[in-house]
Amino acid sequence: MFKLRKFYLYISQLIAADAVHQVFSGRNLTLALPAALSLFPAATPQQKGAAADLSYGTLRFYGEIDTYLKQLLEKPLTDERLHAVLLVAIYQLLHDKADAFTVVNQAVHAVSQLKRPMAKSWAKGLVNAILRNFLRQKDALNAQSQTNEVAIYSYPQWWINKLKTQYSEHWQNILAVGNQHPPMTLRVNTHKISAQDYLQLLARQEIEANHIGAQAVELKKPIGVDKIPGFTDGVASVQDYGAQLAAQLLDVQANMRVLDACCAPGGKTGHILELAEVQMTALDSDETRLQRVQSNLDRLNLKASLLVGDAASTDWYDGKPFDKILADVPCTASGIVRRHVDIKWLRRESDVASFVAQQAKILPNLWQMLAKGGQLLYVTCSVFDEENQRQIDQFLRNHTDASQLPLDAALNNPQANITHINGQLIPSNAHDGFFYALLQKN
Numbered sequence: 001m002f003k004l005r006k007f008y009l010y011i012s013q014l015i016a017a018d019a020v021h022q023v024f025s026g027r028n029l030t031l032a033l034p035a036a037l038s039l040f041p042a043a044t045p046q047q048k049g050a051a052a053d054l055s056y057g058t059l060r061f062y063g064e065i066d067t068y069l070k071q072l073l074e075k076p077l078t079d080e081r082l083h084a085v086l087l088v089a090i091y092q093l094l095h096d097k098a099d100a101f102t103v104v105n106q107a108v109h110a111v112s113q114l115k116r117p118m119a120k121s122w123a124k125g126l127v128n129a130i131l132r133n134f135l136r137q138k139d140a141l142n143a144q145s146q147t148n149e150v151a152i153y154s155y156p157q158w159w160i161n162k163l164k165t166q167y168s169e170h171w172q173n174i175l176a177v178g179n180q181h182p183p184m185t186l187r188v189n190t191h192k193i194s195a196q197d198y199l200q201l202l203a204r205q206e207i208e209a210n211h212i213g214a215q216a217v218e219l220k221k222p223i224g225v226d227k228i229p230g231f232t233d234g235v236a237s238v239q240d241y242g243a244q245l246a247a248q249l250l251d252v253q254a255n256m257r258v259l260d261a262c263c264a265p266g267g268k269t270g271h272i273l274e275l276a277e278v279q280m281t282a283l284d285s286d287e288t289r290l291q292r293v294q295s296n297l298d299r300l301n302l303k304a305s306l307l308v309g310d311a312a313s314t315d316w317y318d319g320k321p322f323d324k325i326l327a328d329v330p331c332t333a334s335g336i337v338r339r340h341v342d343i344k345w346l347r348r349e350s351d352v353a354s355f356v357a358q359q360a361k362i363l364p365n366l367w368q369m370l371a372k373g374g375q376l377l378y379v380t381c382s383v384f385d386e387e388n389q390r391q392i393d394q395f396l397r398n399h400t401d402a403s404q405l406p407l408d409a410a411l412n413n414p415q416a417n418i419t420h421i422n423g424q425l426i427p428s429n430a431h432d433g434f435f436y437a438l439l440q441k442n
């Protein structure tokens, strides 16, 4: 094992550097990592696994790593792939268990493999010098970085400032939780098996888990989807506990007309249908993503009427009001950064206003499709107030037939293990940072 790490670590470094480079060219990591892996078809499963860890880790701590690297460089590097190899190697030197000299030697070897018209000996010498300087000067560099919030928290400064303003008490905790590895939580299909019986099934397969709320079971250690008992038969699905609150809060009853307005990939659609036999319309503007909803429903053996359409338009609407609407609107996803570590670096501050504008079109449009006495659950996976309560306040000012219902009864239950402020989930070990507002039509 040691030999493998020692002699072939550079392959993982190269894959990770390619993925990181793609992210900084604007591609999200979910697409970038498979593309980077495809460049190395001979990589072993261990090398691929290590490459994924290095990609996620480097982006998770990019603010810190980049601050160190800037201090070590006399002038910015023009070669972006070389730069990416250095970022990955510094990540390893700061946060990985691999032996420091192996990391340096392998990174030097990695740059010699880059295909480009650059002087390889120059590149090797540079990487060697920078990484060895890093090791020598680590304490002094660390002391200097402690005055820089981007280095301390590994988020863009605008993001840190926004959370400081919006969460005087919780901002540091929100930033810290966003840098942790996410928990793996399952949703048990209690239509098929009780949560308690499912826990026993897990125990028999030596998978340690805790029942953290209604249908939610958190695994002590993440496992591959193929190892989840009953996954292919629709007995369990992977879904964050915070996301699982949507179906509970919507509280559907059999035969209701329900609209899931931004449904793909269908996590919440499946959950709602597991809880009651409703007439479900599942809408999404992205046809490709909608195919994933169909395959999820097929796995769960559930049915919905799937529509490609814009939730901000009535083009697809048959004119029959819905009893319940779930509006899981497009958002910055700032509440799920620990799962999508690239978001921190791909989002621009100006994106917040663009999402707010999209949400402000979708919400009133869906409202006219809601029956009198019906309820609409507005959801984001964001912790930014502009997309959340501020968006709802603006909507309520313009809609006198709407009232916001308190969520305390559902969320304050001590057994529910939820940290929230008026429907804003504060990301925790148990759940991501979702926002929920339940609106009733008077």
Ligand SMILES: C[S@@+](CC[C@H](N)C(=O)[O-])C[C@H]1O[C@@H](n2cnc3c(N)ncnc32)[C@H](O)[C@@H]1O
Binding pocket: 243, 261, 262, 263, 264, 265, 266, 267, 268, 269, 283, 284, 285, 286, 289, 309, 310, 311, 312, 328, 329, 330, 331, 362, 381
């Ligand atoms: C947060 S995701 C939804 C997650 C989903 N509810 C689940 O639990 O699996 C937001 C979805 O909104 C879709 N979307 C974005 N703009 C839309 C629009 N104008 N109309 C309908 N869907 C939209 C995106 O394609 C994306 O699938």
